[in-house]
Each structure stands twice: as C-alpha cells, then as structure tokens.
Amino acid sequence: MLDLIENFLGIPAPLLFGQLLLGLINGAFYAMLSLGLAVIFGLLNIINFTHGAQFMMGAFVAWMLLAWGGLGYWWALLIAPLIVGATGVVIERLMISRLYKLDHLYGLLLTFGIGLMIEGVFRNEFGSSGLPYRIPPELSGAWDLGFMFMPIYRGWVVVFALVCCLATWLVIEKTRLGAYLRAATENAALVQAFGVNVPRMITLTYGAGVALAALAGVLAAPIYSVNPQMGTNLIIVVFAVVVIGGMGSILGSVITGFGLGIIEGFTKVFWPEASATVIFVIMAIVLLARPAGLFGRA
Amino acid sequence: MADAIDAAPVRAQASGAPLMEVQDLEAWYGESHVLHGVTLDIREGEVVTLLGRNGAGKTTTLRSIMGLVPRRAGSIRHAGQELINARSDVIARAGIAYCPEERGIFASLDVTENLMLPPVVRTGGMAVSEIYELFPNLKERARSQGTKLSGGEQQMLAIGRILRTGAKLLLLDEPSEGLAPVIVQQIGRTIRELKRRGFTVLLVEQNFRFAQTVADRHYVMEHGRVVDMVRNEDLNTSMDRLHAYLGV
Numbered sequence: 001m002l003d004l005i006e007n008f009l010g011i012p013a014p015l016l017f018g019q020l021l022l023g024l025i026n027g028a029f030y031a032m033l034s035l036g037l038a039v040i041f042g043l044l045n046i047i048n049f050t051h052g053a054q055f056m057m058g059a060f061v062a063w064m065l066l067a068w069g070g071l072g073y074w075w076a077l078l079i080a081p082l083i084v085g086a087t088g089v090v091i092e093r094l095m096i097s098r099l100y101k102l103d104h105l106y107g108l109l110l111t112f113g114i115g116l117m118i119e120g121v122f123r124n125e126f127g128s129s130g131l132p133y134r135i136p137p138e139l140s141g142a143w144d145l146g147f148m149f150m151p152i153y154r155g156w157v158v159v160f161a162l163v164c165c166l167a168t169w170l171v172i173e174k175t176r177l178g179a180y181l182r183a184a185t186e187n188a189a190l191v192q193a194f195g196v197n198v199p200r201m202i203t204l205t206y207g208a209g210v211a212l213a214a215l216a217g218v219l220a221a222p223i224y225s226v227n228p229q230m231g232t233n234l235i236i237v238v239f240a241v242v243v244i245g246g247m248g249s250i251l252g253s254v255i256t257g258f259g260l261g262i263i264e265g266f267t268k269v270f271w272p273e274a275s276a277t278v279i280f281v282i283m284a285i286v287l288l289a290r291p292a293g294l295f296g297r298a
Numbered sequence: 299m300a301d302a303i304d305a306a307p308v309r310a311q312a313s314g315a316p317l318m319e320v321q322d323l324e325a326w327y328g329e330s331h332v333l334h335g336v337t338l339d340i341r342e343g344e345v346v347t348l349l350g351r352n353g354a355g356k357t358t359t360l361r362s363i364m365g366l367v368p369r370r371a372g373s374i375r376h377a378g379q380e381l382i383n384a385r386s387d388v389i390a391r392a393g394i395a396y397c398p399e400e401r402g403i404f405a406s407l408d409v410t411e412n413l414m415l416p417p418v419v420r421t422g423g424m425a426v427s428e429i430y431e432l433f434p435n436l437k438e439r440a441r442s443q444g445t446k447l448s449g450g451e452q453q454m455l456a457i458g459r460i461l462r463t464g465a466k467l468l469l470l471d472e473p474s475e476g477l478a479p480v481i482v483q484q485i486g487r488t489i490r491e492l493k494r495r496g497f498t499v500l501l502v503e504q505n506f507r508f509a510q511t512v513a514d515r516h517y518v519m520e521h522g523r524v525v526d527m528v529r530n531e532d533l534n535t536s537m538d539r540l541h542a543y544l545g546v
Contacts, residue, residue, distance in 0.1 A: 176414070182406040183415055190402045193364050194416035195390030195463070 011269060017148045019265040025154050025223070027261020028161035029216055033238040034245060034253035035165055036212035039172070042185045042248040043205045046096065046107035051238070052231030053115040054210045057084045058217020059226045060122060063133050073136035073222070080218045081211035088210030092203050115231075122228040130225030157219050164215065165254040172250055181205065185248070240283045246296020256294060317342040317467060317498050318363075318394075323372035323382075325355075325362040332358045334522040335372070340467070345489060345499040347509040350519035351545060356502040357399055359519070360469045363500075364396045365389045376467065391419045395465035399472050399502070401456040403444040409436060412444045413459045420464030424495075429458045432488060450481035457488065461497075468492065471502045486511050506533075506540060518543045 033055060040048045061083050062076035071079065091114060099106045135153045142149040172178040184191040184198055192198040217231075224230050238257075245256030260279050268275040286294060316339035325333040333355050340346050348356040362370045365386035374381045381389050390396070395416070404412055413426065413436065430437040433454040439447060447455060453473055460468060470489075474482045489499060489512040503509040509516060510533055518526040520543065528536045 179407055179411045179415055183404045186404050186406060187402060189366055189386070190396075190398065191415070193366055193386040193390055193396050194460075195387050195419050196417060197387050 014148045016269055019269045020262065021148075021150065021154060021265075022268070023262040023265020024158050024258065025261070026264060027258035028158050029220060029234060029257075030238055030241045030261050031165055031254045031257025032161050032216040032219075033213055033234065034242045034257050035168055035250065036209040036216075037238065037242050038245075038248050038250050038253040039168070039181075039212070040206055040209035041242075042250075043181060043188075043202055044096070044100075044107070045104055046099075046111065047104075047239075047247075048206075048209065049108055049112035049235075050091070050115040050118065051111075051210075051213050052235030053118040054084055054088065054213040054231070055217040055220070055234065056122065056228060056231035057087070057118065058214030059133070059221040059224075059230060060126070060217075061214065062218045062221045063131050063226045066133070073139075073218075076218050076221075077215070081214040084214035084217075085207040085211030089203055089207040092206040096206065097199070097203070119228050119232065126228065128228055130227035130230075133221040133226050135222040153222060157223065160219060161216070164212070168212070169250055169254065237279055240279050242293075244279075244283050244286045244293055246293025249293065249295040252293065252295025316340060317344075317377060318500075319373070319375045320359075320363065321373040321375075323359065323362055323374065324370060325358055325367045326369040327358075327367065332367075332522055333362060333370075336362075336519070336522070336524050338517050338524055338527075340498055340500055342466075342498055343493065343496055344515065345493050345501060345513045347501045347503045347506075347513045347516045348519055349503055349506050349509060349516050349540070349544060351543075352504075354519040355522040356519055357471055358522075360396065360471050360500070360502055363389070363469060364394065366396075390416075390463075390465070393420055393465045394467045394469065395460035395463055396469045397456045397460055397471060397473065399475065401452050403447070403452045403455055405443065405445040407444050408440070409442050409444055409447065409455060410440045412455055413462070416459055416463045418463050420466075422466075423464035424461040426462065429461055432461075432491065433458050450477050450484075453477060453481070453485065454488075457485075461492070466496070467498045467500070469500050472504060473501070474503065474505055474508050482508060506544065 033051060037048055037051055040046065058080050061080040062073070065071040065076045065079060066073075095110060095114070096107060099110060139153045139156050142151045143155070144150075172181055180191060180196055180201060184196070184201060188198050220230065241256050241260055242253060244260065245252035260282065263282070264275055264278055267278045274281075290296075319339045321337050323333055323336040324331070336355065336359050338346070338348075348359060350356050358367065361367050363374055363381075365381070365384060365388075370382065372382060376389075376392055376394060379392055381392060384392070404415070407415065413429070435451050436455055436458055439451060444455065445452070457468075457470065457473060473485050473489075477485065486508060489501070492499060493512075501509065501513065506516065510530065513530055515530060516528045516533070517524045518528070518540070526539065526543065528540065533540070
C-alpha cells in the first residue's frame with residue numbers, strides 16, 4: 001500500500017502522512033474555533049470578532065498559570081476556559097447586550113474593537129516574540145506507526161478536539177438545554193414567554209463559546225508559540241471556514257473545519273505555493289454557488 | 299357553520315374574586331399607539347373571550363398581558379401580583395401560559411421536544427400521558443419535526459405543551475383559525491374539558507358562534523378598547539348589538 005502511494009504519486013509516504021497529520025491538527029483548531037463562533041452566532045446573531053483574541057487569552061492564561069501559579073497543563077485545560085469564559089460573560093453583560101436592538105453590524109464592530117484592544121494590551125505586556133510552553137510529560141514523545149512517527153501530543157489534540165465537538169453537538173441536539181437554545185435561536189421572545197430567562201441564557205452561551213475558544217488556546221499553547229498574534233493569524237482562516245460551512249450550523253462548522261484542514265495539508269504536498277490561499281479560493285467558489293454555505297439554511 | 303358545532307355552552311360556574319384584573323391597559327408598537335385603555339377581568343375557572351374585528355387589538359391585548367410588546371402602561375394584576383412592569387419570563391412563572399396565533403411550533407425541535415419545552419412553573423400541571431389522551435394524534439407523531447404536522451396537529455401541540463407547566467391561566471389566540479370544522483369541534487371539546495379541570499381561559503376569537511359554545515362571558519373590542527361585555531346566556535338577546543360590532 002505504502003509502496004503503491006510512493007510509486008504512483010511519486011511522493012514519499014512520510015511526507016504525505018506528515019502533511020495529512022498537520023492538516024488534521026489545523027483542522028482540529030478550525031473546527032473548535034468555528035464551533036464556538038457558530039454557537040454564539042446562532043443565539044446572539046453576532047459574529048464574534050473577539051474570538052481570536054479569546055483563543056490567544058486561553059494560551060496566555062495557561063502560560064500564566066504555569067509561570068506564576070505553578071499549575072501545569074491539566075489544570076490549565078480546566079481553569080483557563082473558566083477564566084476566559086468569565087471575561088466573556090462580563091463583556092456580554094456590560095457591552096454586547098446593549099447592542100441587540102441595533103443592526104448586527106454594530107456587534108461586529110464592537111467585538112472587533114474589543115479584540116484589537118485585548119491584543120494590544122497583551123503585546124504591550126508580553127512583547128510579540130512569543131513565550132514557550134512545554135508539552136506535558138505525559139503526552140511528550142512519539143509513537144512509531146511503521147510508516148511515520150506520530151507525536152503523541154498531536155494525536156491528543158486531534159482526539160480531544162473531536163471529543164469536544166461531539167460533546168457540544170450532543171448538548172445542543174440531545175439535551176433539554178440544547179432544545180432551549182435551538183428554540184430561542186428561532187423565536188427568543190416566545191421561549192422567554194414560556195418562563196425561560198433568555199437574557200441569562202444568552203450571556204451564558206456567549207461565555208461557553210468564549211470558553212471553547214480558550215480551550216482551543218490551551219491546546220495550541222504547546223504547539224504554536226504563545227504570542228499575542230496567534231489568534232489573529234488563525235481567525236482569518238476560521239472565518240473563511242465558517243463562511244464555507246454556513247453561519248450558525250454546528251455540524252457544518254465541525255465537518256468543514258476538519259475537511260478544510262486536511263485539504264490545506266494535501267495542498268502543501270502537491271502544490272505548496274497554493275496552500276496559503278486554497279481555503280480562500282474554496283470560500284469564493286462556495287459563496288458563488290451556495291451563498292448560505294455548504295450546511296447553512298438559506 | 300353553527301350547525302357544525304354541536305355542544306351546548308358550558309354553564310358558568312366561576313366564583314370568587316377575579317384571578318386577573320386588567321385596567322386601562324395601553325400598548326405601543328414603536329410610534330403607533332395600539333391599545334387605548336383595555337379594562338377586563340377574569341374570575342378563576344372562567345372561560346372569557348375577546349371578540350372583535352381584525353385590528354381591534356385582541357392579539358395585542360394577549361401579547362401585552364404576556365409582556366411581549368415593546369411598551370405598555372396601565373395595570374395587570376394576577377393573583378394579587380402587579381405584572382405591568384414584569385419581564386415575560388417572570389409573567390410566565392407567575393402562572394400564565396400563552397398560545398400564540400401563529401402557534402409558535404419550533405421547526406428545529408421534534409414533537410416531543412416542543413411538548414417538553416415550556417418549563418414547569420408550578421406543581422399540578424397535566425401529565426404528558428393526560429395530554430396524549432386529550433390529543434392522541436400527538437403521540438403518534440412524537441418523533442416528527444414540529445412543523446411537519448398538519449395545521450390542526452400544530453394547534454393541538456401548541457395548546458398541549460402549555461398544559462404541562464402548571465400554569466392555571468391560559469391565553470389562547472384564535473385556536474380555531476384556519477382549521478377544518480371537525481378540528482374546530484375537537485378544539486371546542488378540549489377547551490370545555492380544560493374548564494372542567496379548573497383552568498381559566500382568556501380566548502381571542504373572530505368566530506363568535508364558536509365562542510358561544512365554550513365561553514361564560516364575551517368582551518367586545520373596538521379600536522384598542524373594550525366597548526362591551528355580554529354574558530353567554532344573554533348572547534341570543536344581544537345578537538343585534540354583536541352583529542353591529544362584528545359586522546357579520
């Protein structure tokens with residue numbers, strides 16, 4: 001099989017699988033970030049442009065917990081999303097909630113501005129060179145799969161992201177809380193007239209979406225260097241993923257996230273120069289053919 | 299049409315102080331002033347209708363009681379509690395349940411999820427098995443998507459889901475609208491059964507022949523005001539008056 005790939009495509013199998021793995025890793029982050037965006041957009045009707053900054057905050061909080069508090073990766077995985085999610089709750093209560101009666105564009109501008117401010121503060125405080133964060137000892141090393149070496153941490157990221165996406169999907173599609181969310185996405189006023197405290201639900205949903213971004217940030221800390229721009233670089237691609245998948249579609253954002261990560265990885269093998277633009281080319285084609293996105297409701 | 303509705307009117311058996319008193323209720327949508335002082339009351343166990351032509355303010359009255367209009371003034375007292383400034387979730391939790399004219403069935407939820415959606419606000423609501431007894435169709439369609447149901451089934455679902463919550467005052471907005479006569483009869487039987495079980499109902503209706511088969515009293519609305527009140531037993535002697543109001 002491996003020989004076949006090598007002979008047929010003229011590409012060494014380790015290179016192919018290496019890029020496939022890299023694509024899966026990137027896809028895992030695309031999926032987790034676009035999932036949070038989809039959850040927030042579904043209920044708040046706001047495209048959360050602070051998402052990249054909140055992803056970066058997750059990585060920084062993980063770094064601070066270790067450097068200042070001596071709390072390692074596993075604690076960070078639990079605590080960082082809670083801390084960053086709490087800042088999201090504060091931002092929603094104090095600022096975003098005042099804009100629901102206005103055009104959606106205001107929410108976009110506000111969250112974009114907040115994102116820039118957060119990144120500015122972190123750049124001022126920590127510089128832009130990046131801080132190291134080590135892979136936890138339990139997940140360091142690599143498995144020899146025969147045809148390639150698989151760093152354990154990278155496998156962990158893919159599996160963990162898949163579990164997070166599946167758990168989020170289950171909560172939204174199969175639980176009572178998820179039924180409230182879906183119903184409020186359709187008709188929030190009626191859900192509130194049944195006795196559900198919808199404003200509080202919106203606040204907590206924003207907090208949960210932000211916590212998902214921060215969780216992805218903690219996962220990313222040992223792979224990418226922890227620096228104030230790490231979110232900006234990623235989030236531009238994630239917005240393209242969201243547009244391709246369809247705004248507000250949970251399953252769509254997960255499938256599109258992983259799918260586009262893999263496509264990007266393969267492009268690096270076959271046509272490296274195009275790998276940075278392939279997602280945006282796909283976005284343009286999808287927008288022309290299906291403006292609501294692959295999984296979006298028209 | 300009247301012949302299609304077979305049952306005799308339910309005799310008034312309500313008593314005691316009003317469960318809800320609405321006084322000088324005004325409401326606005328943006329700049330437009332829709333309600334100009336609605337005053338009515340409902341005693342516990344009564345079925346009361348709001349009659350009136352299109353645009354008289356019947357639906358807005360229900361939406362205002364439920365806190366679903368942008369701005370309102372006046373007084374809404376329910377079981378001794380003033381609700382004019384309360385948020386709609388607080389009003390629901392006070393024990394008032396609302397079935398909107400457009401029925402409000404959620405497309406992304408199946409029938410069971412729609413049925414279980416409104417949170418229980420009090421003890422003493424109907425069990426799901428009792429609701430299925432009242433509306434056997436719903437049980438057969440439990441896994442269907444909410445909006446795949448027929449109009450009649452959607453109406454049954456919209457009524458059925460607010461019976462679980464323990465709310466004792468039901469606001470029903472034109473449950474007979476657009477339904478086949480046989481379904482209208484079933485809705486009528488349901489409302490009489492709800493009355494027998496002790497529910498209090500405020501019902502918006504265009505069709506006073508249907509209203510006649512279920513209600514104890516009728517309020518008539520015109521131009522955002524209540525202009526008359528007729529007891530069901532006086533309905534036949536007041537026919538000329540009603541015809542003038544409703545233009546039928």
